[in-house]
Amino acid sequence: MTHPGAPAAARAIIAAGRRCDRNGWVPGTAGNFSVRLDDASCLITQSGRHKGFLTEADLMAVGLDGSPRGPGRPSNETPLHLALYRRDRAIGAVVHGHSRAATVLSMRAGDAMTLAGYELLKVLGASPDPDCAASLAVFDNDQDISRLAARIDPTLAAPAALPGYLIRGHGVYVWGSGMDQAMARLEALEFILACELEKLRRTE
Template sequence: MTYTEEFLARANELIDAGRFIDNKGWVPATSGNFSTRLSDGTIAVTVSGKHKGRLQIDDIMRVDTEGRSLDGKQPSAETLLHTSLYKRFPEARAVLHPHSVNATLASRIFGEEIVLEDYELLKAFSGIDTHETRIVVPVFANDQDIARLAGKVEQYLDTHGNMHAYVIAGHGFYTWGGSVAEALRHLEALEFLFDCELRLHGVKKL
């Protein structure tokens, strides 16, 4: 298959991100999925069932804005969650979805939302320039009906406005950014902040 220069560049960014995230233990087995939006509006996304620490170029495929395959490969089952975020946030160019221990445990302990407040590392998120900030990361019940789950995320956004990430209970979390690098920065910050909240409140919540 012939790939464009842009596709190869963005795919290699996802491959590098996958290796980094896997080295942290945040995408065990074949869990997680990553994507990036190309300049023509199509989306490069990881194919279904591949280990994210060992991705190759052929493990990245293209889908349209509705999540339909453009090259005959099978996209991740959760591709609609990616496409819905790109529709909602025109500035988003990358979406990352790890299955980390911290996010999974936090979703069990904190219920419907994880509140992150007064942390210096909140400044890692685009648009935040002070620790005197409070962000809410909503937690949605897991659902094998991905279209229905995407609809619940949309309903939340309609009611609550912008957010930087969300968690799927017992599953993992989604975050995004204007580039793969920015989305990865958000991911790292969330992992640190979830860990802080678990250490601070975990025993009490149990």
């Protein structure tokens, strides 16, 4: 890890992985995490590593053009992270988990989920006013991640979009200016999704 920002980025990713593991959001080797290093590269989890037990050796730097900056194999879902960093220079960290709530709800939703009336929408930059619904995009899953990234990327330009999206039957992506904001947003969104799942259980 030769980039001067890499040690701090690694600490943030390792802590985020543990936090998500404690919450049951990264079962098996699911999920991936990254932090921007500079305008041209990010540090990202390697493929197939358990996110609850990450060390620096489980991370690697990748250019925003997809070129690896050293030995190792980056997460299969690296193109989804890179699309976000290329789209917006203000994005400093991207987190992805496979929670139960995100998986179940995404399988029942259409192209978007409507979220309204939750105080925690504030953390996602949206209004908690029940009359101001926020729309969380839902994309069909695709094992061709580059094709999936190409489908998602143009939709991220829409104004007022929440800083996250669901992939059907798969999980959730959330981003922020740095890992602290990305994780706060992920926790807020996961809380809201857990509430939505609870509401669904009570009405069925």
